[in-house]
Amino acid sequence: MNRSHVALAALLALLLVLPALLDRYLLSVMILILYFAFVGQAWNVMMGFCGQLSLGHALFVGLGAYTAAALYQHYGIVPWLGMLAAIAVCVAAASFMGWLAFRFGIGGTYFALLTIAFAEFTRIGFEHFGWVGGSGGFFIKVTQQDHVDLFNLRGHPALFYYFALALAVLGFAVSAWLLRGRLGFYFRAIRDNEEAARAAGVDVLRYKLYAVQISGALTALAGVFFAFYYNNLFPEQIFHISRSIEIILAPIIGGIGTLFGPVLGAAVLTALSEGINQLLTMSGYEVPGVKQILYGVALGLAIMFMPGGIWPVIARRLGFQRRDAGGGDDAG
């Protein structure tokens, strides 16, 4: 038990009692933070640990969301089983995309563009996919909010808060486990120097595929959450490239490759975005796009002046130990 463990346990305890203290609005903000922390963590497995830049992660959110939602709505299959199907679909998509790219050693720029291409291809495909409503959208039946039905994931926002918290904890735990274990060392070896990793006997193709698959599987769960929390899915929204960018903001601003970066980034960005919303509402200047401009500026400034993200800076201040020089800070 060191300082960071204590801090982490205290944070978790606070998060567990939080719904009792917050009103509906703040609860919805917390849900957003946990959601972005989780998808950020999922993306970070691929980019932060293994060095494979995905700019199309909305693909996995959308596929996961549509799979679980369609199974529930068409066949009444409960979301807990739908989740498994969503994971299967996303792992299949991740494997196909990864295999296609890594087989020929497509990396860097080309790989990032390939991920965009897959997401866009799928977006347009779903817009013409009548079984799930096409571009008209797909809707999950809404029920009484005060009746909590854990089995079907229907009910009060607090239910979704705990669902999101569980996901965030899962993402954190998977990342922590990856950073400690052999798999994570292989990932980081590939990230830092692919040729050296290959020379040292790491099966580069296989471990890159694992990274994409793990990331895709986690993101599938985020999609299931998205579907059942918002109850409506539009291809134009869920697969759109701006969604993919939203996903990567938190880990980049928080600190790529770190364990706590995505969480911190999600908290900072969501608070910033909600604060901007409030300010704009109060000033009566609600023009679409203003928020995104500020996002763009924040992103640009972050990458210019804090290339490692916020977390490494704070972690050093707080005196949490650094585990490895590659930026993999450890908070737990």
Next chain:
Amino acid sequence: MPVDAIANIVLSGLLTGLVYGLMALGLSVIYGVVRIVNFAHGELMAVAMYAAVFAFALAGIDPLWLLVPMALAFFAVGYALQRVLINPFIRRPEHAQFILLLALALVIVNALLVAFGPDARAVQVDYALDSYEIGPLLVDKVRVICAAVALLACAVLFAIFRYTSFGKAIRACADNLLGAQVVGLNVKHLYALTFGLGVACVGVAGCLLSLLVDVTPGLGPAYTLLAFVIVIIGGLGSMVGALAGGVLIGVSESVAGLLFTPSAKSMLSFALLILVLAFRPQGLFKAR
């Protein structure tokens, strides 16, 4: 479907494709020399399109008269962008460069949205509906002019790289950066010139496209993606490939609009991109 109708559609796709090719050429030139993927490519073009639309709406200036001033202005913008914003990122990892330009793109597209709203705007020149009749073919006059100008602009760019001394210097930077530095070339300046040339292509292409399509802020990201698709199909960094890729995508888009619903047309482009990346990742027109 009668043959001449199909021929018409293919021809119109080919002509539009040449304009796409000019846009993609800018991206390809920048990547080929500076090794930076300009994620704000389409967004910069949307700026040019808005400039053309407003010059027409406010002062009645035909976008074709704007070609040279726009090319010069965008050259300056590109030069400044590279010097101020991008040069410090030359040695940074790829994802950092991506994110910087992504941030720039986000700011541009949303600034357009805030300034001009989401409504589509168009340039209505008085020759917009004229067409030429060549045998059984019926070709839009505007499209022919745009394609001809795009070809001319490409030729000018080729000539700059081939025959001017700074074009030669830029090619030296692309071929052997260390060697270029050793013989005393000012690489920062040359990189900025290249970025300027690439962005000037976008300025010209934007003027031309303002005659062919209605402008919305959302065109920015859409054209960025289109430019990526084109240069990857043609081969990133290859000039001929960009032009040929543009024509290929222009034709495939118009044929797809014929075969499927028009809204699904870019699906074919992305499918082509995935196929090319899967089987010929270096692009169709580039040696491995």
